[in-house]
Amino acid sequence: GENVEQHPSTLSVQEGDSAVIKCTYSDSASNYFPWYKQELGKGPQLIIDIRSNVGEKKDQRIAVTLNKTAKHFSLHITETQPEDSAVYFCAASLYTDKLIFGTGTRLQVFP
Amino acid sequence: GAVVSQHPSRVICKSGTSVKIECRSLDFQATTMFWYRQFPKKSLMLMATSNEGSKATYEQGVEKDKFLINHASLTLSTLTVTSAHPEDSSFYICSARGGGINQPQHFGDGTRLSIL
Numbered sequence: 499g500e501n502v503e504q505h506p507s508t509l510s511v512q513e514g515d516s517a518v519i520k521c522t523y524s525d526s527a528s529n530y531f532p533w534y535k536q537e538l539g540k541g542p543q544l545i546i547d548i549r550s551n552v553g554e555k556k557d558q559r560i561a562v563t564l565n566k567t568a569k570h571f572s573l574h575i576t577e578t579q580p581e582d583s584a585v586y587f588c589a590a591s592l593y594t595d596k597l598i599f600g601t602g603t604r605l606q607v608f609p
Numbered sequence: 610g611a612v613v614s615q616h617p618s619r620v621i622c623k624s625g626t627s628v629k630i631e632c633r634s635l636d637f638q639a640t641t642m643f644w645y646r647q648f649p650k651k652s653l654m655l656m657a658t659s660n661e662g663s664k665a666t667y668e669q670g671v672e673k674d675k676f677l678i679n680h681a682s683l684t685l686s687t688l689t690v691t692s693a694h695p696e697d698s699s700f701y702i703c704s705a706r707g708g709g710i711n712q713p714q715h716f717g718d719g720t721r722l723s724i725l
Contacts, residue, residue: 532713541615541702541716542653587652593710597643599652 500525502590504600511578512608519603521588522570528590531564531571532597536585545586546573578607612636613705615717623725624695630688630720632703638683639705643714644676647700659686693724 501524511517523531529550534542548555548562548571555562559578564571575582585604589597612635620628632642641660645653657673659665659680667673675697677689686705690697700721704714 534716539719539721541613541704541718544713544715547713594706594713595710596655596658597653597714598655601652602650
């Protein structure tokens with residue numbers, strides 16, 4: 499079955515800097531890769547997703563890149579703000595069924 | 610859009626009690642709902658998938674008689690933890706998906722279950 503690894507587990511950046519979180523997946527059949535932001539005591543919130551027929555997708559300060567050959571995808575957050583502080587999860591699945599989540603990255607943005 | 614409401618947000622009860630958690634899609638019809646479990650500072654683990662009007666499909670290792678799932682309508686799914694014990698204490702989160710297999714999953718805010 500699918501296995502998703504996520505790095506780093508914690509990331510601290512200064513406000514205004516960029517943050518990058520990386521994930522690798524094992525099942526080449528996976529074709530859907532969402533990123534979720536989870537704040538303390540809340541459920542995950544979808545922030546961006548990418549499908550296997552696309553190499554890059556951007557939404558304002560957030561971008562995701564996908565390398566199907568290497569089976570890895572990354573989340574890029576530019577101009578970070580304190581409100582970006584949260585736990586970020588990547589996931590992989592075949593279509594949008596059975597999401598397999600990474601282990602999470604705790605992002606702290608210091609003012 | 611795509612709001613998923615989960616209730617209750619927190620429940621504390623005695624060992625042996627059965628607890629029901631509701632998951633509602635407020636502004637869309639959820640043909641499929643998913644139930645996850647999350648331990649402190651850990652990732653989300655899929656417990657089961659339910660389609661409206663059908664029996665839920667449970668992941669390996671999840672006891673279907675312990676975790677009863679009902680998806681009776683396109684906007685409501687329930688998870689009942691039967692005869693709960695302290696080891697069932699966890700954060701339970703549902704997600705809902707409208708339309709087909711290309712629609713994203715939207716999550717509720719979870720239910721923190723504590724069994725004394």
